[in-house]
Amino acid sequence: MKTIENTRIDKAEYKRIMTNRINEVLESEKGTDFNALIFKGYIEKNGANNLVLSLNQEGHRVITPYGTRKWLTTDIREWVLREENQKNINKDLADIVITMINYTGKASFEQRLFRSMKKVFKL
Incomplete structure (x- = not known):
């Protein structure tokens, strides 16, 4: 036993x-807008605060009460949840x-x- x-x-x-596991998922997402925006340079760079910066650099205006140091914002949550930003995305x-x-x-x-x-993944 x-x-x-x-x-x-x-x-x-x-x-x-x-x-x-995450690399497999990211590999399958290569080339999608979602991957380009949400994971842009993330794993090569150094962490969560890059999300606001990279979205702003891409021309998506993200205003947060914390400046760029936090990504725990309704703006980003709403951006991710908007259906038009989720086309052809791995669920x-x-x-x-x-x-x-x-x-x-x-x-x-x-x-x-x-x-x-x-x-x-319920691991």
């Missing part, structure tokens, strides 16, 4: 599985982004990403 101890994955293994990816945006607290981009993936 398997014990609970034996069924636990260590942190590194979990991180590897999650990273592969899982849309759900992950929406879940990430809705997380409160000071979690890092990576923590939010993993937490959202865990919820969406």
